[in-house]
Amino acid sequence: MKTKSIILTVSFALATIFSFAQTKTTDAVQSEKIKVWGNCGMCKGHIEKAAKAAGASYALWNKDTKILNVKYAASKTSDKQIQQSIANAGYDTKDFTANETAYKKLDECCQYDRKSAATKKD
Numbered sequence: 532m533k534t535k536s537i538i539l540t541v542s543f544a545l546a547t548i549f550s551f552a553q554t555k556t557t558d559a560v561q562s563e564k565i566k567v568w569g570n571c572g573m574c575k576g577h578i579e580k581a582a583k584a585a586g587a588s589y590a591l592w593n594k595d596t597k598i599l600n601v602k603y604a605a606s607k608t609s610d611k612q613i614q615q616s617i618a619n620a621g622y623d624t625k626d627f628t629a630n631e632t633a634y635k636k637l638d639e640c641c642q643y644d645r646k647s648a649a650t651k652k653d
């Protein structure tokens with residue numbers, strides 16, 4: 532009977548570890564839809580690259596809707612870090628504004644209409 536209780540204990544422990552590991556992985560993956568200003572296919576490349584450089588595991592920007600779909604591990608990066616990285620690359624996002632210098636570095640075709648046409652100097 533001793534063997535039986537050992538088996539029970541071990542399988543219970545394994546089940547606990549397994550379910551814990553599962554919850555952890557599902558909890559860790561975040562997905563967001565972020566508005567990012569931009570123009571063309573080249574912008575798409577830059578935006579997605581910047582998102583991935585900030586730790587996103589998945590990034591897909593739609594130039595018609597201007598919506599960036601991202602997936603990332605919460606332990607690795609955050610919505611804000613991703614947006615900051617995109618802004619550093621010259622693109623305005625929902626919560627961040629690219630600085631003028633980064634924007635001016637973009638190719639002419641990529642110089643999209645800024646988030647706020649209002650006065651934004653740096």
Ligand SMILES: [Cu+2]
Nearest residue numbers: 571573574641
């Ligand atoms: Cu472009």
